[in-house]
Amino acid sequence: MKTSLRDVDRATVVLGLFGTRLDAGVEPTRWNRWRPTVDICRQEDLIVDRLELLVEPKSKRSAAVVKEDLESVSPETKVLVHGVEMAEPWDFESVFDELLGFVEEYPFDLEREEYLVHITTGTHVAQICWFLLTESRHVPARLLQSVPPGRDPSKPGSYTVIDLDLSRYDRIATRFDRELDRTLSFLKSGIETRNEKFNQLMERIELVAIQSRAPILLQGPTGAGKSRLARRIYELKAARHLVDGPFVEVNCATVRGDGAASALFGHRRGAFTGAATDRAGLLRAADRGVLFLDELGELGLDEQTMLLRAIEEKRFLPLGSDQEVASDFQLITGTNRDLRAAVRAGTFREDLLARLDLWTFELPGLRDRNEDIEPNLDYELDQAVHTTGRKNTMTSEARQSFLGFATSPEATWNANFRDLNAAVTRMATLAPSSRITVDQVREETERLRSAWRSPTPTNDLLIEILGAEAAEALDRFEAVQLADVLKVCRNAPSLSAAGRELFSESRKRRTSVNDADRLRKYLARFGLDWNAVRGNP
C-alpha cells in the first residue's frame, strides 16, 4: 500500500529529464498518450509542488508545451525549466558529468523540501546515472518511477517510489552480498579463511573469473593450492554458464620432451613413428572449457610458440596435419618460477608471457597465512574421510598442540598445503580411533620438523641466489643438484667453463655438445641466468 508521500511541512520536488520521445507532442492527441512528465503530476495521490525539468536545447519547444499542459492539469506545480547539454545522450561520461554538474549546483534544502528523482524519462544511460547519483547521495532523493496506464491511455498510469536507503533495496543488496559470499566461499573450497590479504585476493579472482575470459596466471610456491584454485575457478565459470566445456589440467613438467607437442596439440596418424592413430590433444579437449597449464615454466620453446598462436587465433596445427584445428578455451596457467627471469634467460617467450600475465595472482604460502591454518586443518580433517573412511576429529588438547606448532616460526611449511594435507592424512590414519590424540600430534610434529630441517648441502648458496622462499620450495631432489651446479658456477670464470666442467663426461662421449647452452637452459628453469648466479645485478 502506498503511504502518504507528503510530510506536513515539506514540499515535494521532482527532478527529471524531459523525455524527448515520451514527453513530446503538440497535437491534441497528445492527451491520449502517456507522457511521464505530465502524468507524474496528474496523480491523484501525489502533489508535486515543484518540478525541476532538465531540457536539452533541441526539446525546448516541446518542453514549453509540457509546461503549459502542467499549468492546466497540475495548478499546484511550479515548473522550472533548466537547459542541459548532453553532448552524447548514450555516453555514460557525458551524461554523468552533465547530471552531476546540475546536482552539485542545486540548492537542496532538506529542511523544507523532499526530493524525488523521476527516472522514467531519458535514456537508459541517464536512468543509470540518476541511480548512481542517488545511491551515492549526490542527490538526497528517492527514485520515482512511473508506469504507463493500462487500458485507458488518457489515464495517468501509476508510480512507485523507491528509497535506496530502505528495506527493499537492502534486501536486494543483502542478496547480492550473500551471492558474493557464496562464490567467494566456493573459490576457497568452503574454507573460512581469515587472512585479510588472501580474502582480498579471492575477491579479486572472483571478479576476474566472472567478468573476463582473459588468461589468468597463478603464481605461488609449491603446494600453495594453484591447482585446486584453478579447478574452482573453472567450476565457478561453469556454474555461471561462462564455459560449457571441460576442465583440462596439464602439468607441463610431465609433458616435456618429444611427446609434449603431441600431447598438447595432438597429431595425425603417421605423423611420427608410433603415431598409430589420430590424437586430438589436450588443447582440443579443452574446447569451450578451461585449460589449466601448471608449471608453465617447464614448457619447451617450440610448444610455447604453438601455444601462443593457439591463444591468439584459437587455432593450431596438430603434428603431421596440414589442417588447422579450432579450440576455444579459457586459459589458466600456474607457476612457481619467476617467469620474467626466464624471459631474460631466453627460456621463456616474452610475447607469450605478455599474453598470460594480464591477470597475475600471487598465492601466498601457508606460512604467510598463519590465521588460516586452523580452518584449513578442519578442511583437511573433513577431507581425510576419503582416505580413512571415517569421520575424523581431534581431541582439544591435540588440536591445541598441533596448532601451536603449526603457527610457530619453527613450522616453515615448505610444501605448504601439500605438507598440511600429508600431515593430517598421516595423523588420521595412525590414530587408533577416529579421534586424533596428542600422541599422533607429537609424532607428526617431530616428522615435520626433521623434514623441514633436513639440511640441503650449500643451502646458503641456494637461498642467496634464489631467495629463501624459492629455495625452500625446491624439492630436495632438485635442491641437491642445483646447489652443486651453483657451486661450480661460482667457481668458474665463465658460463662456458662451468658448462664444460658440469658436462665433462658427456663431452668425452660426443663430439659436439653446446655445454654453455645446456647450462643456460638448466638455470633458466629456475628463473636464473649467469649474472644472477654470479651475484651480479
Add this chain to the structure above:
Amino acid sequence: MMLRIDGSKGEGGGQIVRSSLTLAMLAGRPVHIRKVRAGRRKPGLLRQHLTAVRAAAEISDGKLVDARLGASEFRFTPARVHGGRYEFSVGSAGSAMLVLQTVLLPLCLAEEPSELVLEGGTHNPWAPTFDFLQRTFLPLLALMGPTVHAELERPGFYPAGGGRVRVEIEPVSELVPIDLLDRGEALERRAVASVANLSPGIARRELKAVRSALSWDEGCLRVEEIEGARGPGNVVRLEIRSACESLGEGGSVTEVATGFGRRSATAERVAREACAEAKEYLASGAPVGVHLADQLILPMAVAGRGAFRTQAPSRHTLTQIDLVRHFRGGRVRDDLPITVDRDGATPQWLVQVGET
C-alpha cells in the same frame, strides 16, 4: 462538541467528505472525519478532495488538523464564513464543480457577496457538469433567495482539465422553502453535442443517435464547437424544461442528462447513454431527476422545509439525508424530520424535509 463522522458509511467516498465540510460550516460545528474513503482502491484524501478541504477552511477561517494527501482522518473546525474573492484550482483535471458545491451554500448565506474563480474540470463524469449547475440547480437556488451568476470562461475536460468558471454570489440571510411536486408539459427540449479539439463529425453522429432514440425535432439539435479548451473533449447534453406548478405561477424545472465522450466509447454509445438517462427521467413523471435530488437536501434543510418528487433515491441522496441528521445546529434546524417514501403505486418517491 466535535462531531465524529465515519467516512466509510453510506456513499463512503468523496461526497461524504465534501458534504460534511459544507454542513460543518452551516452548522458551525467542528468535525472529525475518520475512515476517509476507506476501502477504496486509493483510500484517504486524494488531491481533489484536499482542494475542497482547503477551500472550506479558507472561506470559513477554519482550522485543519492532519488534512493532507492520503490522510485517512482529519479534523476541521470552521469559524465564521465570510464572502470575498476566492480562487480554487483542482489538479489532475478533477472536478472544479465539486469544489464549488462544497462552498456554494455557505457563501450564499455569508454576510458579504463573493466572487469565485474555479479552475479544473468542468465536465467530469461522476460529478455535476457546469451545464447541470447552471441550468438545473442554480435557477432553483435562485428561487430560494440568493442570486448566483455562473459563467463558463473555458471548459475543462478530462484529461487536460484547465477549465475556468467565474461565479458571483449575492447572499441572503435565510433561504426560502420550495416544493417540486409535479411535472407538467415539456416547455423546451434541447440536445447539444459539444466538441473541443475533435472533429464535429463526432457531434453530428451523436445528434443523429439522439434523434433516433428520442424522436426529437431537428430544430432541438445543435452542434457546438468549443474554442480555447486545453485538450480534446466531447459531451452530449440533453435538456428538458418542464412546467412545475408547485414552484409557483409559471414555474419550471430543467433536467440535464449528460453523455461523456471518451476513447473507449463510440459517439453513438455516448449519445445512447445520455438518452437512457433522459428516458428514465421522462418515464418516471417526477420533476426531480436522480442527480438533482441529492443537491436539494442541504438547501431544503437550511430552509427548514421543502418537498420534492423524484425517481428512486440514490445512495448519494440517502447519504445526504443521513449526514444532515448528524449536523444539527446553526443554519441546520434541530428536530428537522426528513422522510423518504414511495409515493403510492407510482414509480415516484416523495422526499419531505420539515413539517408540511
